[in-house]
Amino acid sequence: MNRLRKIFTKSRSPEDGIFFDAMQTILGFAPKNLDHYKKAFTHRSSSRVDPEGNIINYERLEFLGDAMLSSVIAAYLFREAPRGDEGYLTKMRSKIVSREHLNELGKDLNLIRFIESKVPVQHFGENIHGNIFESLIGAIYLDRTYIYCEKFIQKRVIIPYVDISRLEGKVISYKSLVIEWCQKEKKIFHYDIFEDNAIDGQRLFGVKLSIDGKVIAKARATSKKKAEEKASQRAYFAFQEKMDKK
Structure with a gap:
């Protein structure tokens, strides 16, 4: 049991310990501030607010995660496709971060199981899977900075799914x-x-x-x-x- 896990065992509820373990398995590293990850799975229907009265849900983290994902993928393509011009790189990035692909990634990790919501899961649209995948990346950035976002995206997106030669022939629209x-x-x-x-x-x-x-x-x-x-x-x-x- 690692040091962070020991701290959570002593200071948090059994539910937090279970959530910590699940996040560590998905991320490949230990979370430091579990609250960021809880927020990443909080739906607006929960009607939660922080002590300052700010609304708590995953939507702001989704915005941040989208930017981090786009940045990491752009840097990867810049390195791996040195002959690609701006138009080529933009199209390739769009294929990797398409809504359809992000939904598949969220489903593969079964992220929907962590959602806190007053709306039944079966009433969510298909895009919920990709939305919370992006919000998870946003939580990683706040908790562990850009380098850990890069590690996560490399592990969960680039290594298992990104093949430039195959992507060149993929139609996204x-x-x-x-x-x-x-x-x-x-x-x-x-x-x-x-x-x-x-x-x-x-x-x-x-x-x-x-x-x-x-x-x-x-x-x-x-x-x-x-x-x-x-x-x-x-x-x-x-x-x-x-x-x-x-």
Whole structure:
């Protein structure tokens, strides 16, 4: 048992001891100030405030963690891709820190189990996983400074998931690809909603993508944005050979 763990055993509740052990396992090092990590998992619905009346939740830490993650990944890409220009580096960073990828990282660590909230977990949207992953990084920065953020990101993001050659071929937005191709080829495109229904209490949007007056793809999803992305993906596969030559 390390020195910090002994201190927590003597001075904190059994629940804090369990939380300390869980954080140490996830982080790969011992927390110093456990309160930062507790805040990283506090949802706004908890309605907590500090003695000065400031609201306590993970959102400010999420902002800080997003900046730390972006910084560490930018420095990594700068070192590992010496021939990449600014546009290339920006695209590669976007692929690594995409909301989809951050959600996967949060799920892999099962961070949702630590959430303090008055809202049932099943009512959270998908992005909660990525949000608290970023807030955890923010807590690490406050507790252990930048160098430990770097260690954590290296261990949990870069080593297991970042392969530059594979990332170069990864598509993070089919809609962006479709729009870029249409603009280059001087084609007229439209995304139109053809359906907006509630089925079994869940709202569904139907979107069709037309190019040069012809409907190319249709898709349904729980948001207009998701439906547009799905329709764009189908359009991409229909025109993949042409788009890949852009």
